[in-house]
Amino acid sequence: MPVMVVDERKEPITGPYVVRMGGWTLERYLREAPEDQIWEFVRGEIIMHSPATAEHQRVTGFLYRLLQGYCEARGWGEVLMAPAALQVLPEVVREPDVFVVPPEEMERARGVPLTVRPALVVEVTSPATRGMDLGEKAAEYREAGIPEYWVVDRERQEVVAQWGTEVIRVREGRLISRAVPGFWLAVEWLFQEPLPPASACLQRILSEKAL
Template sequence: LDGRIIMHSPASKRHEDIFVFLLTLLRAFLDERKGATVLGSRYPMRLDPKWSPEPDIVVIVDARRHLMKSQRLEGPADMVIEIACESDPGLDYREKLPRYREAEIPEIWIVDPFKQELLVETKSGSRYVTRTESSGRVESTVVPGFWIEASWLWQEDLPSTMSCLREILGS
């Protein structure tokens, strides 16, 4: 961040479970429906010369695939998902969210397993519309037809990815 390398503590099992669940759902959904590419947390997104964050999940729509290079995304993703970490749950809200807004990322999700809340920010004109969900259907504006039930994320044992995918694709 701003030319500094920030080392994070290792991810918790809960973080990894949610990460794999969401990445698998998005990847399988997009394999079926097309329209975008989803990548995991080791692919940097260059937002300025001094900041290339590695969000937990990024979605790049097909019309902007030309920004995907072998080592990084040259510009903002169309959708970013961050999962709050146990060692510093406020980091995503405090450090990343303002910068993601500044980069005008169209859709930002922050999954907070500690508060059992999903913060969703979507760009509407020159401002962001923010909502926080603990339950109910949360639909993506960037990936048409993709949605999750927020309460899926708070279950101690996450639901079957395939069962959830069938439900999403069937709707």
């Protein structure tokens, strides 16, 4: 279904946006949602996201390379990234930027939507999605029993980390995962311009213990 997002003058919107449309079923969403765009389904609504910026893609790719390289080196789990439909709750399908499937869930990581429970979910937020990422998504991931959730906010230069009802904001120093054994990163890496080489950061993660 072709959709064009326009302003009040009927001019195409070029900035970040989120569009919500009601009257959908999960079956229709799975049948019609495009595979190359971020469309989510939440309790009868579809949520369409604007195309990702280059800055968003760089941070997402950086995080994916760190997590993928770490999990591969340690033989622990599998790392996936958007667009990949994850059924968080019976009437909620999200497409997280990056998520880690633990070893015990890997055999079930097949088809659409994925019905696995990730160990860690990471969203790279923007002004258009911050309220959703920190609000309804955080509540959904907590309700689903996902043990760890990070929101990377480059504009505010902080990472919001959630473990159940515990939430902290980290602006500097090491952020240590509690769900992916031994994984950590220096929060400052995420806010450098340009981003540091992922390969060098991965070598540090693999060679230094998470303290």
